[in-house]
Amino acid sequence: MSDSEPSAPRGYHHGDLRRALVEAGRRLVEAEGSTALSLRAVAREAGVSPAAPYHHFKDKSELLEAIADQGWDELSDIMDAVAAQHESSPGVAYVRYARAHPALYRVMYDAARDRLSIPGEAEDSAHAKVRRAFLAAADAAEAPLDLELAIVAAWCAAHGLAEMAAFKHFHRLRAEVGGEDAFLQAVLGRLGVARDPRP
Amino acid sequence: MSDSEPSAPRGYHHGDLRRALVEAGRRLVEAEGSTALSLRAVAREAGVSPAAPYHHFKDKSELLEAIADQGWDELSDIMDAVAAQHESSPGVAYVRYARAHPALYRVMYDAARDRLSIPGEAEDSAHAKVRRAFLAAADAAEAPLDLELAIVAAWCAAHGLAEMAAFKHFHRLRAEVGGEDAFLQAVLGRLGVARDPRP
DNA sequence: TGTACATCAGTGAACGCGCGTTCACTGATGTAC
């Protein structure tokens, strides 16, 4: 985390300012929320002048996109791993990740909303990986259209729960059911998404 | 909409600036999104000086809350009506409303997240009404805990679909399934939320 | 190995902007006598 490869050239001045800015931005988002994020604050956090980011990002929105991309990559890797090991439900992994990084997840979601994506279908984008992970959790025997609907349904359920799990309304129910994790499992189970491994 | 009761006193100066500000704010949110909302812009939209809103709201966040409240009241009324008439699923009504007012729904959601709410349980708050509407759609024969989980699950599913239905990813699927409404029904059906009236 | 030059990632000062909020004020409305 601290330094990548010591063999790699540390770069010209900073080393790898682009990556440093993305990570500073992510830190700020996770700490303060996305509305508190400003390019100047990111530059400050990275210990660099306010103009420096403009050598790496066209504008603020491009930096936000890079932060979101990093999140999607991370999430899709996790889901992939979970789906491959068959040891837990990808849907649960999705919700857990979103719950662990709520502000980042919001940034990811905002970035995803307007992306066309899936143009060539068989992509190696993070979104395609997430989709495949949900596919792995579905019943592959269904007709293509139903299968696609199952994926979308699972994704929607995971998104909805991920965002609503923070609701104070559900505090008591969450406690009665046995804590956050049991709550997630229970609700996803109800929605047909959690193929629980072994309770 | 234009004027309430002509018999009611038009008030001191403006008439009913508080309501006018909430409506101006809502108009701005729906047109530009919540991030574009500023107190000054709302005052401008209402044709009033920048300081005027301070006679009706402590600060900007209080105005936003009022806008959110108006939305929740409207939505809960709609769901109530739908549940009473048994002619359509409250879950579908929820998603339709959110889809029709996406930016407003976002404001509503943000306001709801941190509300404790449901303290005395049997309330007449908008949230309690929404909850009751989801309850009406569930199988009332279940054990209390399961019933509560069913409500939460339905709410989460509706929220997730409401936000994700805008995804460009799903454009093609939406078309293949027969348009937005069929898409909503299909996904909610999959999640066990849409008790469709008559297909 | 040494010099001249091109590249480019940084700096720091500056711009114009819209914001939330405060303030002393004004003037219309409602009330007491």
Next chain:
DNA sequence: TGTACATCAGTGAACGCGCGTTCACTGATGTAC
């Protein structure tokens, strides 16, 4: 009906702020000969 006064919803100017972005610049790094 008329006058004096209290109330209070508005005004408009001003504050200080952090923002996104631009600009001319500097100085370290890499490259050609």
